[in-house]
Amino acid sequence: MRNDHQNLGKVSREYMVWLCNLEELRLVYGPELQQQALEVAVERLQRQGLSARLAEPKGCSLLASESLCPTEGAETEDQAQDRLERICSAIGREPVTLGAKKAYLQVEAQALGGISLRSMSELHGRSRSIACRRQQPAARNLRPRWRQDYQQDMYLACRLLDDLRLGILAVAFQPVAALNSAGPGPSMYYECLLRRNISAESDGYGVPDAIQALERLGLVERLDRSVLWTALDALAANQEVSLGCNVSARSFASAAWWTEVLVYLEEHPGVAQRLVVEITETSSFPDEKSAQALIRHLQILGVRVALDDIGTQCGSLDILDKVRANIIKLDKSVLEKAAGGQPTMKMLQSVVGVCTDRGVSVIVEGIDSAAALDTALGAGASGAQGYFIAHPSLHLHGLFDQILHVPDVLLQMDAVAYDWAHMLNWSRPDSSTMPGQRMA
Incomplete structure (x- = not known):
């Protein structure tokens, strides 16, 4: 009773x-x-x-x-x-x-x-x-x-998600430099790259490999969400910096956490205008219409959207017809091919021209030498990123002097x-x- x-x-x-x-x-x-x-x-x-x-x-x-x-x-x-x-x-x-x-x-x-x-x-x-x-x-x-x-x-995914839960992951910053006739200019923004903030390298693993494993397993959304909120907090803390944040295509789907992000960006337009969301091309969108609507919403709020790791293989630029990005980031392999011969250099120039005609800025990745930089300049690229420009660093002196750790959003919740x-x-x-x- x-x-x-x-x-x-x-x-x-x-x-x-x-x-x-x-x-x-x-x-x-x-x-x-x-x-x-x-x-x-x-x-x-x-x-x-x-x-x-x-x-x-x-x-x-x-x-x-x-x-x-x-x-x-x-x-x-x-x-x-x-x-x-x-x-x-x-x-x-x-x-x-x-x-x-x-x-x-x-x-x-x-x-x-x-x-x-x-x-x-x-x-x-x-x-x-x-x-x-x-x-x-x-x-x-x-x-x-x-x-x-x-x-x-799954082994790599467990290592990465365990590190996320333990607070071992941190953000390294690598500048994306604007290009002009004289060479590299000021930074367009700094890309946030995930690193392990731990000295025991013998127990390490490849973070990029682990991220791709998360994508293949369908477990990457938790990481993307955590890194994105870390970038948003960093932008709110420093009004002089623009940051780029990688988000897997698999994470572009209708979800409550995206609603929270959009509301925050609407309330903080100064943050939105200094954020670049880089969509990795390593996996497909779960739902193209939902992804397109989400991308458009971000852009309306002032966020710049970049398509990452784009190659010159047949059909790689077809995504431009589906996603009206602000920025295209060409993969390092494109640069290597262009440096190998004049026909490929003309193809690179053609890709840059197509993007420029659509109002899309082109950034060439993998600029690791003066010769690579000359190739990017000769193709007419808008920006460059690579070791020759600057190595990723956990410290962004004058902007972020302390290491920026990535908290697990699920534990925060x-x-x-x-x-x-x-x-x-x-x-x-x-x-x-x-x-x-x-x-x-």
Whole structure:
């Protein structure tokens, strides 16, 4: 009777939670890690005051529910998005481990509302993460290599995300110099490059390789979000600098955290006008229309958008028809080819001309020698970046004298000044119920 009395007036809200890479984890690491991941996910949801069970037998999604006290007024969209983010953060912010095996979960959540369980498979097919699936090859002889590649990517991803959680990652600054007839001029902006701020280099790994691994695994959004907010804070702290920040194409999708960024930029136009968002070309947009709308919104607010790592291969400039960027950054390979012969130099000049006609500035990367700089100048490029201009540095003297560390945005979100569970008046599930029993 006491429990019934406590539950009087309670309302229930349900969510579908997808563990988007669970099938890949089973194929690569075995069913034991898959089961461990499911149990850990349920346990982490319980700590947030939700109960959870498998939505379907042998599936990769959980049906989570919470009991809430009715509140005055309907829940706002921001509150609903914040709740979904916290659900995903609770499950995905730390890795799942089983012995020597270790992996981060890729998580998405959706409030069910009036959606029936029968519609879940169709809804999952429209999720942002479906494009990131690493399909096992049909040919049996190719599967061992596929599993090996996946394990290597997950190893690098774990190293990088662990360093992010531990506060080991920092920003190094490399200037992008404007070019004129006399050579390099003042800096157009400084690109923020991710580095490990740690002296034990023997225990190191390649940060660029790890970032690409995160992209291939569909786990890069957390890193992009953390680095972008670090850049925004730095711009707010110093009004004399412009900064460029890399964001993977995979992160350009409709999400609550982008709404927060856009609101901040609208309220701080001086920051927006000094920000360059560099979109890496190493992966595709989850949804082109959504990405185009987001890019256009950034530009309306005054943000300059750059397309990074563009090559001269056939079709590489087709993206200009889809994304009306302010800046094109040509990959180092373009410069190397142009230096090798006159026909390729003419091609480079043609690329610069096409971009200039569209009002797009062209920056050539990989300027590591005087000869490379002469090639960029001869092609008519607007800017140059490379070791010959300046090496990346953790200290930007006169602007940022202290090392700029990158805090993990998910850990920051958990450290907010209010108790989310208390605010929602949640009724916590019975702690005596084991995760495996809830999924039965």
